[in-house]
Amino acid sequence: MIIEQEYPDLTQWPILTATAFYWVQTLLILIFLGLGIAIFREVLLRFLDTWTSGGIGSALIDLPISILSSLLNTLRNLAVSVIEVLALPLGIRRIWAIARLSIQEAVRRRVLYVLLLFLVPFLFAGWYLPTAEEAQLRVLVSFTNTVMGWLLLPMVLFVAAMSIPKDLETKTIQTIVTKPVRRLEFIVGRVIGFMFVFTFVIVIMGGVSLAFIYSQVTEKVLKDQWTARVPIYSAPPENGAYSFVFFKQGVPSAVGTNVGREWTYRSHIEGDTSDEARWFFHFDPKKFENADRVKVGVTFDIFKTTKGKPTLDTDDTSGVWASLDFIDRNNPENRIDEAFRVNNNRVTMIDIPASVLKSGDILVRARCLTRNQYLGMAKHDIYLQANEQPFEWNFAKGMVSLWLKVLFLTSVAVAASTVLNGFVTVIFTVGVYCMGIFHNFLVQVGSGQTLGGGPIESAIRLVSQMNQTVELDPGFFRTVAKTFDPYLIKIVGAVSAVVPDLSTIDTAEYVAGGFDIPTWLTLRNIILVVGYVIPVLIAGYLLFRNRETAA
Amino acid sequence: MAGDVVVEARNLTKIYRDFWGRKKVDALRSLSLTVERGEIFGLLGPNGSGKTTTIKLLLGLLFPTSGDALVLGKNATDVAKNELIGYLPEESYLYKFLSAEETLDFYGRLFNISRAERKRRSAELIEQVGLSHARKRLVKEYSKGMARRIGLAQALINDPEVVFLDEPTSGLDPIGTREMKDLIIDLKAKGKTVVMCSHLLADVQDVCDRVAILHQGELKEYGRVSDLLKIQDLTEVRIRGLSESAKAEIERIIATDGATLESMGHPTTTLEDLFLRIVRESEAHPGRRYLPERKGGSSGTDGDRKTAASPSSN
Ligand SMILES: Nc1ncnc2c1ncn2[C@@H]1O[C@H](COP(=O)(O)OP(=O)(O)O)[C@@H](O)[C@H]1O
Numbered sequence: 001m002i003i004e005q006e007y008p009d010l011t012q013w014p015i016l017t018a019t020a021f022y023w024v025q026t027l028l029i030l031i032f033l034g035l036g037i038a039i040f041r042e043v044l045l046r047f048l049d050t051w052t053s054g055g056i057g058s059a060l061i062d063l064p065i066s067i068l069s070s071l072l073n074t075l076r077n078l079a080v081s082v083i084e085v086l087a088l089p090l091g092i093r094r095i096w097a098i099a100r101l102s103i104q105e106a107v108r109r110r111v112l113y114v115l116l117l118f119l120v121p122f123l124f125a126g127w128y129l130p131t132a133e134e135a136q137l138r139v140l141v142s143f144t145n146t147v148m149g150w151l152l153l154p155m156v157l158f159v160a161a162m163s164i165p166k167d168l169e170t171k172t173i174q175t176i177v178t179k180p181v182r183r184l185e186f187i188v189g190r191v192i193g194f195m196f197v198f199t200f201v202i203v204i205m206g207g208v209s210l211a212f213i214y215s216q217v218t219e220k221v222l223k224d225q226w227t228a229r230v231p232i233y234s235a236p237p238e239n240g241a242y243s244f245v246f247f248k249q250g251v252p253s254a255v256g257t258n259v260g261r262e263w264t265y266r267s268h269i270e271g272d273t274s275d276e277a278r279w280f281f282h283f284d285p286k287k288f289e290n291a292d293r294v295k296v297g298v299t300f301d302i303f304k305t306t307k308g309k310p311t312l313d314t315d316d317t318s319g320v321w322a323s324l325d326f327i328d329r330n331n332p333e334n335r336i337d338e339a340f341r342v343n344n345n346r347v348t349m350i351d352i353p354a355s356v357l358k359s360g361d362i363l364v365r366a367r368c369l370t371r372n373q374y375l376g377m378a379k380h381d382i383y384l385q386a387n388e389q390p391f392e393w394n395f396a397k398g399m400v401s402l403w404l405k406v407l408f409l410t411s412v413a414v415a416a417s418t419v420l421n422g423f424v425t426v427i428f429t430v431g432v433y434c435m436g437i438f439h440n441f442l443v444q445v446g447s448g449q450t451l452g453g454g455p456i457e458s459a460i461r462l463v464s465q466m467n468q469t470v471e472l473d474p475g476f477f478r479t480v481a482k483t484f485d486p487y488l489i490k491i492v493g494a495v496s497a498v499v500p501d502l503s504t505i506d507t508a509e510y511v512a513g514g515f516d517i518p519t520w521l522t523l524r525n526i527i528l529v530v531g532y533v534i535p536v537l538i539a540g541y542l543l544f545r546n547r548e549t550a551a
Numbered sequence: 552m553a554g555d556v557v558v559e560a561r562n563l564t565k566i567y568r569d570f571w572g573r574k575k576v577d578a579l580r581s582l583s584l585t586v587e588r589g590e591i592f593g594l595l596g597p598n599g600s601g602k603t604t605t606i607k608l609l610l611g612l613l614f615p616t617s618g619d620a621l622v623l624g625k626n627a628t629d630v631a632k633n634e635l636i637g638y639l640p641e642e643s644y645l646y647k648f649l650s651a652e653e654t655l656d657f658y659g660r661l662f663n664i665s666r667a668e669r670k671r672r673s674a675e676l677i678e679q680v681g682l683s684h685a686r687k688r689l690v691k692e693y694s695k696g697m698a699r700r701i702g703l704a705q706a707l708i709n710d711p712e713v714v715f716l717d718e719p720t721s722g723l724d725p726i727g728t729r730e731m732k733d734l735i736i737d738l739k740a741k742g743k744t745v746v747m748c749s750h751l752l753a754d755v756q757d758v759c760d761r762v763a764i765l766h767q768g769e770l771k772e773y774g775r776v777s778d779l780l781k782i783q784d785l786t787e788v789r790i791r792g793l794s795e796s797a798k799a800e801i802e803r804i805i806a807t808d809g810a811t812l813e814s815m816g817h818p819t820t821t822l823e824d825l826f827l828r829i830v831r832e833s834e835a836h837p838g839r840r841y842l843p844e845r846k847g848g849s850s851g852t853d854g855d856r857k858t859a860a861s862p863s864s865n
Pocket residue numbers: 550551567568575576577578596597598599600601602603604605
């Protein structure tokens with residue numbers, strides 16, 4: 001597995017602050033947008049009314065009064081809303097009543113039959129399964145995740161987006177809001193009820209998926225890959241900024257030799273020279289206290305400049321060789337040198353004695369031993385295996401990501417459905433979800449970094465099939481594009497600030513790769529999504545509060 | 552406690568608009584009225600006259616275009632008032648997948664009523680509205696009349712102070728109608744305040760203490776049912792055994808003839824007559840409050856006003 005992005009530890013405050021700031025920012029943007037529109041509409045309507053009944057003069061005189069009263073009204077409303085938000089815990093029993101109703105509804109309307117539908121793909125899946133042992137788990141995990149996603153997401157959308165519009169349409173909402181239940185309690189109760197149902201569905205689907213994966217993999221995969229390794233990656237030494245450095249002819253450098261690969265994740269060192277790469281490890285010495293031997297996972301990339309001998313298991317001189325030096329930084333005498341043949345882009349497990357790691361402060365030096373060949377390496381290409389967790393447990397942790405996506409969809413759908421009708425809510429929610437999944441692209445467009453210009457310019461290029469790097473021909477379309485694109489880009493930028501990056505909560509890669517999903521990652525994901533859901537629900541509440549429930 | 556105002560509308564105006572904010576219907580124009588504690592107040596008017604709109608405004612289900620709606624001294628949109636009110640909508644909008652018992656249990660939960668109390672009250676109410684035989688059946692299997700009954704039961708689950716009933720007898724058979732009326736009178740006997748609306752005159756005449764008659768969103772008449780039905784400029788005298796010769800000088804003869812004066816007063820019209828007259832009058836002169844053909848009536852004098860703003864309590 002390859003980690004391109006660095007996640008800081010949860011104990012580091014910046015990420016928490018950043019996430020918290022993110023909620024507040026989202027909340028404020030949504031609230032002010034909504035309130036602004038509401039006030040504008042109210043003032044405009046009153047202005048037009050006064051105009052038609054009393055002429056433009058009286059409408060103009062009335063305008064400041066109308067603006068002022070609208071503002072005051074809004075402020076009073078806001079104050080009440082704040083109180084209701086803070087008083088939410090007091091309504092726990094009413095919230096539960098609504099949640100219970102939602103569960104009853106799902107059960108009695110036989111929504112859960114979707115579970116039967118879920119079993120269908122598994123009947124035929126066996127036909128298409130790969131036999132290559134390396135690919136099995138990856139394909140199976142991604143297959144089950146895809147099936148779960150494709151069944152769950154439409155179900156979630158349907159159930160969550162249609163509920164409040166249906167309450168409004170059948171007017172059942174009128175008997176609810178004339179009871180002491182607060183609108184926020186109603187929204188939260190709905191979301192909680194749905195999440196009970198969806199959690200149940202996820203647990204069943206996850207269980208079936210796991211059993212299915214188990215039944216499909218071969219003995220060897222069960223033995224080697226049916227696990228969740230807990231890795232320790234390199235970390236900067238106490239006085240240094242880098243956890244990973246290259247040395248070219250004895251000079252430290254952030255990158256190694258560029259061999260012209262497009263993907264610059266790894267940098268290369270040349271074989272049979274003094275070039276080397278160094279990793280620093282810094283961990284709690286107690287980690288390996290009781291261990292005798294420790295496994296080290298190494299994944300390097302081979303870049304060949306000569307044909308060389310093909311890798312033959314029978315011939316030790318074939319292939320590309322590397323050496324790793326493990327050195328105790330507190331006691332350089334305590335070291336060990338391992339040479340091994342590199343598995344191109346695949347993990348090689350090396351077994352070293354635990355004694356060399358006992359100080360918790362280790363330097364690892366890597367060199368390429370084979371002349372004329374290059375080895376590509378990056379920060380996460382070496383890890384010490386601290387522990388192993390059961391695959392099943394890791395799979396369950398992986399389900400948390402799916403659960404979080406479902407929570408996200410449910411909340412957005414419920415909040416949006418307080419003002420949109422069911423169909424529009426579905427479209428809206430799918431839109432937000434896609435923007436979350438392709439958040440990177442959104443950010444690129446929003447910061448004007450995409451090749452081929454802004455949205456209009458790109459559309460012109462698309463229609464006219466024009467090369468992305470050639471300037472547009474001068475003319476009407478170009479003028480339109482150049483005039484409006486900057487604004488559109490700004491809008492996209494604003495939207496990208498409001499939609500969370502959902503692509504980062506995916507953890508299937510960990511499960512499939514046999515790596516334990518770090519607790520901090522799960523926590524971070526929870527904070528990200530829950531932190532988003534709270535303002536969304538509050539925004540939904542404000543919208544709901546300010547609409548009439550009888551049409 | 553007479554004189555204790557529990558529901559109040561002040562210049563309540565409602566304009567329905569479409570999505571773009573264009574005016575669709577002027578449903579209610581500057582309605583002002585008060586309902587006092589312990590009375591049964593009727594909103595009367597033909598279909599589309601704004602009765603339901605008024606009730607929804609009083610419940611906070613709709614927001615007024617201008618004016619204020621107050622219930623128990625609180626703004627209609629204040630949730631806190633809901634603890635003490637009950638509402639039976641025009642049609643019973645209930646969750647079809649619940650049974651009668653579950654329905655009442657659910658609404659009881661919204662009032663934080665304890666489990667034991669919920670059980671007791673729902674059993675009692677189901678009994679009271681005559682649904683004991685169907686208490687386990689799903690609401691979706693109910694006939695309109697049965698749904699109406701369970702709708703009423705849900706409105707009373709919290710033993711409310713003020714009950715709003717929108718067309719309470721619609722969909723009920725004659726016996727059901729009678730039972731509903733008895734129930735409403737019963738509520739009054741328990742000191743509850745009832746605000747109901749109906750287009751059925753008999754309902755209103757039988758149970759209401761006071762009524763407001765609406766037509767095309769305007770208040771046309773407002774007062775005690777007994778007062779409204781009095782024909783002020785007529786005096787009805789019923790005399791038994793009056794001699795033929797005395798007929799010409801009736802007033803003197805009553806005093807001197809020794810006949811028994813059986814009753815003497817203003818004859819009453821039926822509400823139906825009044826109603827039809829108001830509608831005819833209103834259609835002939837839209838925007839004007841009803842001017843009855845009577846003298847000295849206190850409530851008919853402000854007919855020239857564009858809107859019926861000030862109610863005159865009789
Ligand atoms: N949601 C709505 N949108 C537009 N017009 C409405 C709406 N609800 C009611 N109306 C109109 O408002 C007027 C009063 O309706 P309503 O209060 O329901 O009358 P009633 O209950 O007295 O029969 C009618 O003309 C009706 O068509």
